[in-house]
Amino acid sequence: MEKKFCGRIGIQKISIRVLLFFFIISFFYVKFAYSQNDSSSVSERSSVDTTVQHSDSTTTVKGHEGTGVSESASSVAGHASEDITPGEIEHSTASHEIDGVKRGERFFRGLLPFRSKGQACVSCHNIKQVDTLNWNPSARDIAMKYASMDVSAFQNAVLNPTGIKMQASHQNFDLNEEDLKYVKTYLDDLAFQGTTEPKISVDNLILFLFLGLLITWALIELIFLRKIKIKLIPVIILIAAFGFQVNMLITDAIRLGRQHGYAPDQPIKFSHKVHAGDNGIDCMYCHTTVEEGKSAGIPAPNLCMNCHVLIREGTNSGKFEIAKIVDAVENNKPVEWIRIHNLPDHVFFSHAVHVKSGKLDCKQCHGPVEEMDLMEQHSDLSMGWCINCHRDTRVNFEDNAYYDQYIKLHEDLKAGKIDKITAEDIGANDCMRCHY
DSSP: OOOHHHHHTTTGGHHHHHHHHHHHHHHHHHHHHHTTOOSSSSSOOOOOOOOOOSOEEEEEEEEETTTTTEOTTOOOOOOOTTTTTTTTBBBBBBOOHHHHHHHHHHHHHTOTTOOOOSSOOGGGOSOOOOSSOSSSSSSSHHHHTTTTTTTHHHHHHHHSSSSSHHHHTTOOOOOOHHHHHHEEEHHHHHHOOOOOOOOOOOOOHHHHHHHHHHHHHHHHIIIIIOSSSSSSHHHHHHHHHHHHHHHHHHHHHHHHTTTTTTTOOSOOOHHHHIIIIIIIIOOHHHHHTTTTTTSSSOOHHHHHHHHTTOSBBBBBBBBBHHHHHHHHHHOOOOOOOOOOOOOTTTOOOOOOOIIIIIITTTHHHHHGGGGGGSOOOOSSHHHHHHHHHHHBBBOOOOOOOTTTOOOOHHHHHHTTTTTTTBGGGTTTOHHHHHHH
């Protein structure tokens, strides 16, 4: 039976070379499949002229971050988009001339003109999402703002800027009006088409599959082939590969529902470093419900206007970002901020208990906010992190009337039976405090 199974065309002929060859072919196939949409160039579209129906209606377009932006519909050209409210604007389903869009993108990227001495548009205005805060508006933001303007208004805004920061950035601008028409064509297309979403990395999946191949080979070698004299080699490979796979599974399972380091792009580039750090604005001035409610609260645009009624141009961002606040107030539109700190639905948490009653400082949970341009989740907010904090955090009983009800603990503290009281001592780690 063994001879029949392991004959000339049997399992004996399977070698590590075959497995490696299979892995290499699979690796390049998967990488090739996922790279097809990674190109940053404009995707091919039909070369049909756009026919725009002019109207006085208003278009609501949701940007990459989901922020609603209201623009006039006159002189808008481009693709139909699912984000546009039906019936608010009529336009053809065709695109700009594809050559014009591609040429405009080349100008925006600085590939044209060939002997340009100034910086390219993309050196300041990102086309793709980046991890760090870029104070300049992205290409998508610019496209959305100027989508309703005609070419002459766009050229005037670019060549004759009014803001101090924009004037400094555009002083060596060397694109002529004819070239700017192509840039406007590209931006109009971008306003409706949107930017390419970042692709999900498959490197971990490929590594996991490769480890699976090693485990398979090690098992085949130990059970059937038995060609390697030193049996410890396939055993070590088997244990190491299996252990690494288990570690990958455990690590990814722990990450489920956690967002440590999460720092999404917001609809308005708000810097805590500028406001809380440089200008020393107290956290509670903006987060008004932090002492009374579960949530710290997000400031309304009207609160921002207490300062920005006068301050209309930022040192870093110029007029562009502050103009979004002004537009939200004047048009009675909410700013759709993206929530950063999220807890599971089965967890109860109250800022009032921790800030007002517990007298905790904001940075104990949120980290050095006054140093963050781009706000991120500093702590992992896991259950273990909360429990350890309750065990280590000393409660100030003597100067806080909230804890007067704990008579026995006060007596033990005065009698010297205990030298400190932690949050765990007053029941903070009871399951029903957070889960009920």
